[in-house]
Amino acid sequence: DTGVSQDPRHKITKRGQNVTFRCDPISEHNRLYWYRQTLGQGPEFLTYFQNEAQLEKSRLLSDRFSAERPKGSFSTLEIQRTEQGDSAMYLCASMVVGQETQYFGPGTRLLVL
């Protein structure tokens, strides 16, 4: 499968715990995006990378959230001290700069109890 992959697909955690999600983009894609989607809403932009550089973060993104893309390939999104309001689908997407066509991964569904 040469598409965008995400791991895990589902995560249940208790409030206050830390969680980390992984995204593997399509191999030649130099941009990688993270989104959060709650029921009935469109994907909400969180942050994006061009190669290993994090170029932008949403102003709405809490400092409990951090993302990395250390070698310009896969990326991780960590949420520290999770809250029930963090329950959502976390989507990753990748694309080639200049082409603007994003390809989404299947998402990681997070439930915080």
Next chain:
Amino acid sequence: GENVEQHPSTLSVQEGDSAVIKCTYSDSASNYFPWYKQELGKRPQLIIDIRSNVGEKKDQRIAVTLNKTAKHFSLHITETQPEDSAVYFCAPTNTGNQFYFGTGTSLTVIP
């Protein structure tokens, strides 16, 4: 940031009829205008897109029209089929720096 609105939020049509969804945006620098389809429990998938130097683009039963002056673009689906039932999102962007998704339109095609 960009303000993106979609209308209507829900749409029901009879199979075979046409459906039109409108997306309005605020950032005049937006130059790429995609539409995504998301079926229940699935990832968003690009179905059609248009760039700012083009007014209309068609792909079989799906078309997108753009009015840059008025800052809106629309998705047109003709001869609707039950498998067109899904949530549709617009996501205008300025060179892919950020994609601002609309709140979605839930389309139901009644057989």
